[in-house]
Amino acid sequence: MFDRSIKIAPSILSADFANFGQEIRAIEAQGADWVHVDVMDGHFVPNLTFGPPLCKAIRPHISTVMDVHLMIAPVDPYIDAFAEAGADIITAHLEAGPHIHRTLQAIRGAGCKAGLALNPGTGIEDLDYLLDMADLICVMTVNPGFGGQKFIHSQIEKVQRLRAMIGDRPVHIEIDGGITPQTAPLMAAAGADVLVAGSAVFTGGAVDTPGPYGDNIRAIRAAAEQARQAG
Numbered sequence: 404m405f406d407r408s409i410k411i412a413p414s415i416l417s418a419d420f421a422n423f424g425q426e427i428r429a430i431e432a433q434g435a436d437w438v439h440v441d442v443m444d445g446h447f448v449p450n451l452t453f454g455p456p457l458c459k460a461i462r463p464h465i466s467t468v469m470d471v472h473l474m475i476a477p478v479d480p481y482i483d484a485f486a487e488a489g490a491d492i493i494t495a496h497l498e499a500g501p502h503i504h505r506t507l508q509a510i511r512g513a514g515c516k517a518g519l520a521l522n523p524g525t526g527i528e529d530l531d532y533l534l535d536m537a538d539l540i541c542v543m544t545v546n547p548g549f550g551g552q553k554f555i556h557s558q559i560e561k562v563q564r565l566r567a568m569i570g571d572r573p574v575h576i577e578i579d580g581g582i583t584p585q586t587a588p589l590m591a592a593a594g595a596d597v598l599v600a601g602s603a604v605f606t607g608g609a610v611d612t613p614g615p616y617g618d619n620i621r622a623i624r625a626a627a628e629q630a631r632q633a634g
């Protein structure tokens with residue numbers, strides 16, 4: 404079941420907010436592997452998006468994987484609500500509170516896969532006692548809060564070191580922020596397997612003309628897979 408094949412996870416932060424259902428069906432029809440949902444609280448990050456009711460409303464439109472990225476603090480009081488809304492994966496930030504171990508336990512306890520996200524300024528030295536608690540490590544390649552930011556190159560080395568640290572454990576490496584056909588291969592070669600992309604997937608298309616979504620997804624995937632093969 405676990406595999407390290409390249410997976411493209413479009414972020415609906417760049418979708419048409421008035422048409423989430425249609426947008427999700429369109430990106431899945433155009434080849435998306437997962438659907439990435441960016442939850443922001445205006446406190447942990449300087450932007451506000453949506454919460455469990457929206458996740459619940461879009462769940463019936465998702466036939467792949469609902470990948471919920473929580474950029475909120477605190478996390479624990481909301482885990483059950485996101486699990487009940489149908490999240491397959493719930494990712495919390497290491498920086499969101501002092502008890503990330505408990506948070507990861509609670510996410511698994513709620514029946515979801517547990518993800519752990521790291522801001523660009525956070526190192527991987529705290530992961531020794533967390534790697535066996537997580538199904539996914541999300542390396543942020545921008546400072547979280549907004550779509551359309553520039554990829555931070557220092558994170559390539561972090562992913563390389565993280566990939567070595569993970570070894571044979573069934574833990575995905577997800578990267579999030581500034582992913583394009585130009586930056587995706589750098590991260591695929593470094594060891595990432597889940598590539599989140601918002602603006603680079605939704606650019607040029609719309610719900611009525613979703614063809615460009617497919618072109619964009621294929622371009623990111625092809626660049627990443629080529630880099631993998633070359634490595």
Ligand code: DX5
Pocket residue numbers: 414416417439441472545546547548549550551552579580581582599600601602603
């Ligand atoms: C940033 C979010 C990302 C973001 C990605 O805080 O976690 O998922 O929407 O958007 P792009 O691909 O536009 O950088």
Ligand code: ZN
Pocket residue numbers: 414439440441472579599
């Ligand atoms: Zn995200």
